[in-house]
Amino acid sequence: MAGFTFENPAVQSYAFYSGVLALKTLGMALLTGRIRFRKKVFANEEDAKLRKSVVKYDDPDVERVRRAHLNDLENIPAFWLVGGLYLTTAPDAALAVNLFRVYTVGRILHTIVYAIKPLPQPARGISFGIPYLITVYMGLKVVLHYASALSYAFYSGVLALKTLGVAILTGRTRYRKKVFANEEDTKSTKGIVKLDDPDVERVRRAHLNDLENIPAFWLIGGLYLTTAPDTALAVNLFRAYTVGRILHTIVYAVKPLPQPARGISFGIPYLIMIYMGVKVVLFYASAL
The missing domain is CATH 1.20.120.550 (Membrane associated eicosanoid/glutathione metabolism-like domain)
Structure with a gap:
């Protein structure tokens, strides 16, 4: 480093x-x-x-x-x-x-x-x-x-950019539909204040789902590396997690698909997190 x-x-x-x-x-x-x-x-x-x-x-x-x-x-x-x-x-x-x-x-x-x-x-x-x-x-x-290493740092950076990108997607949806959460935003756009637009709320839920999961990956993924995991396994876990989270946003907020598309794209990264978290807890259990 x-x-x-x-x-x-x-x-x-x-x-x-x-x-x-x-x-x-x-x-x-x-x-x-x-x-x-x-x-x-x-x-x-x-x-x-x-x-x-x-x-x-x-x-x-x-x-x-x-x-x-x-x-x-x-x-x-x-x-x-x-x-x-x-x-x-x-x-x-x-x-x-x-x-x-x-x-x-x-x-x-x-x-x-x-x-x-x-x-x-x-x-x-x-x-x-x-x-x-x-x-x-x-x-x-x-x-x-x-990029050449396709490591924890690489995938963490990708996930950070992806999470930030969902904020832009929320704003894009608001401007397209001209519905906003704050009065000052409506004055220059001739929009309205509306807090329950279904399209905006869908994107916001996808964003919130990122916030509920990706910061935990940043923490647990970093701690998982301190347990001396097999390198190939760790890289594949990070890769699968990142791909899953990107697909989750696509099938949830960009191009909504019927279930179980969202369930699968959420569930696989979730299980990866559980696996790494259990490995961390077991590795450091003796330090209690």
Whole structure:
């Protein structure tokens, strides 16, 4: 892993900005709670009884903050993975530091103009787009660097780019149908606010399914490599997992097919994850 030493200023920068982004993401939960308590609207009956409030699932202010939080969860874990792998490609230290810095500032500004002080577009689009392009750039660098090895790093980079791509697919569907989740998006497009469009929600469910599964692969796949697995088996598991997840998005959100197409494309990667996870747990069980 070329250049990955904590004497490297780029590695130190990555650690710093990753910590900032983690704290920023955790802070979104507090912001959501603050809005709920201020407006006295909760999602659970026990919370409402304690505060003499109401259960309400569609408060616009709460939902705006929750969408901003979800946007963090859709993007920041990919940065952690891709940024770390990018450092192993021996990038120019000054460039890497500036990429990490700009990414972090962009994500903070995105939360401000989305959830704290909503501003008209293109404020949110710019604060989302620049960090997004930085992640795509680093992801491409990782994929190209490790393409000859077809390794964990290569397939992790492919999966990161694929997950980021589903966000673009969501946006494309919204603009095609002119249905949006935020009032400021409708002003320049002559669209409407609609939170239950079936085509948009299908793509969002596919995206959420990625978020429920792919970060776990990044963790478990990396830990699985520390158990000294057979190299050919590990590569084939990573390959099958990646192909399965790509097919899952295709048959779910791009070209929906009848079952069991989606079940198979979900199930095989899922079982691969279970297998690797069990191997990791058994290997390290003596360390309890």
